[in-house]
Amino acid sequence: MLVTLTSTAPAASHLSHLLRKHPDRAQSFPLGVGVAHVFYPEVGDERCTVAMLLEIDPIDLARNKNFRGGATQTLSRYVNDRPYVSSSMVAVALGQVFRTAMTGRSDSFPELAAAALPLEVTVAAVPARGPATDGLATRLFGPLGWDVTETPIPLDPAHPEWGDSVYVDLALRGTVRLSDALRHLYVMLPVLDDSKHYWVSDDEVGKLKRAGEGWLNDHPERELITRRYLAHQKSMVDTALESMSEALEDTPASGLVAAAESAPRVRSLAATRADAVLAALRDVGARAVGDVGCGEGALLERLVADPALTRVVGSDVSAHALERAARRLKLSEASDRQRERVSLIQSSVTYQDDRLSGLDAIVLMEVIEHVDIERLPALEASVFGGASPVSVVVTTPNSEYNRFYDTLHPGAFRHEDHRFEWTRAEFRGWAEGVASRYGYAVEYRSVGDVDASAGSPTQLALFRKVSDR
Secondary structure (H helix, E strand, O other): OEEEEEEOOOOHHHHHHHHOOOOOOOEEEEEOOEEEEEEEEEEOOOOEEEEEEEEOOHHHHHHOOOOOOOHHHHHHHHOOOHHHOOOHHHHHHHHHHOHHHHHOOOOOOHHHHHOEEEEEEEEEEEEOOOOOOOOHHHHHHHHHOOEEEEEEEEOOOOOHHHOEEEEEEEEEEEEEEHHHHHHHHHHHHHHHHOOOOOOOOOHHHHHHHHHOOOOOOOOOOHHHHHHHHOOOOHHHHHHHHHHHHHHHHOOOHHHOOHHHHOOOOOOOHHHHHHHHHHHHHHHOOOOEEEEEOOOOOHHHHHHHOOOOOOEEEEEEOOHHHHHHHHHHHOHHHOOHHHHHHEEEEEOOOOOOOHHHOOOOEEEEEOOHHHOOHHHHHHHHHHHHHHHOOOEEEEEEEEHHHHHHOOOOOOOOOOOOOOOOOEOHHHHHHHHHHHHHHHOEEEEEEEEOOOEOOOEOOEEEEEEEEOOOO
16 A cells, blocks of 8 residues: 655655655554555655555454454455555554654744645545445545545456446645644545444544544534544444534634634534433423433433533443443542432343432433334333333434435445334334323424435434323
């Protein structure tokens, strides 16, 4: 896999000082993903090019315990494109080989490091995966100031009738700070590939925020970038998007470009969904609220921050998720009074738990679709029958809206753990049945941008108790 970066700035050879790699010799850097070779094909005052060639041993990669794939994917560990395409492994190599340049620091040329330079970047054999990826690289890099050229690679040049592969040769041209250019590549290469060669852990959110600082928050494809970079891990995606949305809201108008000052601010779907749930809780006057299936506490954090709530309960079947929620809420540092107000319990939504009784409201935010359909009656009996709160708020994806997600194949779900995704009619059919069986009235609300024919991406049902059954 080959990446080249060319500067045509005055005294272009100073690029080597910013990169901290000597232009007169080739250097090799052993990495966890292989060996990166750095050399300069051309060095001059008018034009200077650095190249990084990443060499991967396919057998070593297959034997690496960090390589994605389990026992059921033994063959795919050996038969795949990983050693031959510019993907997350190239991003890791760039981050390690040019770490100092990526931070924007240069002791020798601080002003040059802070300046936008005329740069040209080429990346060979870039995967651009998904059912609707035409022009994806342009959508990702274009808003960042790059002129983008995507040259599709044919499946077989000898058989043009076979069409193009999912790979492109990528060329970028623009006047951009070197540190920004490296960070753009660091984030976007895994995004284009929509796959990572290593396990995506919680620190990936921090990596994304650091690499995306200054440009990702207001990128028009922010949600797509975040989902793909974080390997579609829902809890991490929600955390990252909510954090970016809050940062965007705190940005003063004077700090935005003129074109953006008059444009409406874009809220992530995760943040919009949480806003809708909080609005529903306010509408019913809830003071004691349970977040059932709370996960790692994204919504709990918002609930705890609301002084109108006198009691907040988070429940989840995963002890690991509850531990993370406790850390997120900083319960170990909380006062005794705050700990009395907030409690976390391990519990399954399909089993009755008396600790959830007596609440004003229970929230099932993006929970029901993770339950097998044949287990939904048990969920109903547990929440609407056993706990029997005054109100219940349920949100779930609207499958009719899925056609607007370019990463989804027809019939695919938004998350690999979803057991089903309902149309609006299917959701209403279920909700009406629950309301009838347990003595509730139900109201429906749209969450997110509404399409005239498909509705909104998330659908919300607000149940209010009208009688005891």
